[in-house]
Amino acid sequence: NAGVMQNPRHLVRRRGQEARLRCSPMKGHSHVYWYRQLPEEGLKFMVYLQKENIIDESGMPKERFSAEFPKEGPSILRIQQVVRGDSAAYFCASSPPWALSPLHFGNGTRLTVT
Amino acid sequence: GIQVEQSPPDLILQEGANSTLRCNFSDSVNNLQWFHQNPWGQLINLFYIPSGTKQNGRLSATTVATERYSLLYISSSQTTDSGVYFCAAAGGGADGLTFGKGTHLIIQP
Numbered sequence: 715n716a717g718v719m720q721n722p723r724h725l726v727r728r729r730g731q732e733a734r735l736r737c738s739p740m741k742g743h744s745h746v747y748w749y750r751q752l753p754e755e756g757l758k759f760m761v762y763l764q765k766e767n768i769i770d771e772s773g774m775p776k777e778r779f780s781a782e783f784p785k786e787g788p789s790i791l792r793i794q795q796v797v798r799g800d801s802a803a804y805f806c807a808s809s810p811p812w813a814l815s816p817l818h819f820g821n822g823t824r825l826t827v828t
Numbered sequence: 829g830i831q832v833e834q835s836p837p838d839l840i841l842q843e844g845a846n847s848t849l850r851c852n853f854s855d856s857v858n859n860l861q862w863f864h865q866n867p868w869g870q871l872i873n874l875f876y877i878p879s880g881t882k883q884n885g886r887l888s889a890t891t892v893a894t895e896r897y898s899l900l901y902i903s904s905s906q907t908t909d910s911g912v913y914f915c916a917a918a919g920g921g922a923d924g925l926t927f928g929k930g931t932h933l934i935i936q937p
Contacts (some may be wrong), residue, residue: 730925756914757871770924800876805871814859814878817916817925820869 716741717786718808720820725793727827735799735823739766739808747768747817748781751803763789796827830855832917834928841905843937849900849931851915859918860891861925862900866911874900874913903937 727733739746745764749757753787759773762787763783774781778796783789803824807817829856841847850910853860862874865885875889877898883887888904891898902909912932 749924756927756929757916759926762924773924803869807871808832816873816876817861818873819863821870824869 718806718818718820720741720804720806720823722823723821725823725825727796727825729797730795733796733825735791735804735806735825736788737791737806737808737820738788739806740818742810743808743818744811745809746783747803747807747809748789748791749805749807751805751822753802757805760791764807779783793825796825798827801827829923830917830926832915832928834913834915834925834931836931837929838932838934840934840936843905843907845905845935846901846903847905847933849902849913849915849933851898851900851917851928853896853898853915853917855896855919857893857896857919859910859923859925860898861916862889862898863914863916864909864911865914865930871914884925896931902933907937909933910935927937 748760751757761781762770778794780792803822805822807813807819833852835850860878864872877889877891879893886903888901912930914930916927918925
């Protein structure tokens with residue numbers, strides 16, 4: 715059964731490389747959210763997607779970051795040309811098709827940029 | 829956007845004690861949730877509670893939307909309750925949740 719599945723759990727990248735983080739929502743969920751958590755801080759909203767649509771990307775940095783949720787397959791958060799400041803835990807959450815419902819989180823991907 | 833403030837930032841209690849965690853928000857909300865982040869970093873949804881009162885075992889929550897606050901009650905604390913408790917709120921149906929900075933709870937045996 716599955717809950718929200720994120721992979722990889724840990725990702726190490728050198729400065730300038732690309733990072734790809736994957737998220738498969740819970741079965742029956744069509745809304746996906748990405749959040750970033752810096753050490754000792756709360757979660758910051760990044761982007762909200764439905765299948766093939768970006769609904770709200772107001773929290774995404776203007777450069778280097780992109781997200782998609784294709785018709786088939788997981789949602790992908792892509793960070794190009796990573797810098798040390800991108801090191802953080804990235805959490806994905808999903809919810810059912812109706813907007814006002816509990817959010818269920820994956821276990822996160824911990825990105826370290828060396 | 830909505831501002832979410834939580835208090836206290838840190839709380840240390842002995843096993844068996846009760847506690848109340850507070851969440852204030854700056855605007856009307858139609859979505860308010862409480863989460864527990866355990867020491868391994870996992871985020872567990874505790875309550876979806878835009879208004880009213882809910883209970884789940886030793887935990888309960890109350891949101892008074894008209895006064896813009898929510899409270900999380902933990903009774904008979906156990907060491908496994910340790911971690912960070914986050915409140916998160918949103919004012920619109922399609923809005924991403926805004927998280928508070930959390931209350932870091934330590935339950936000592």
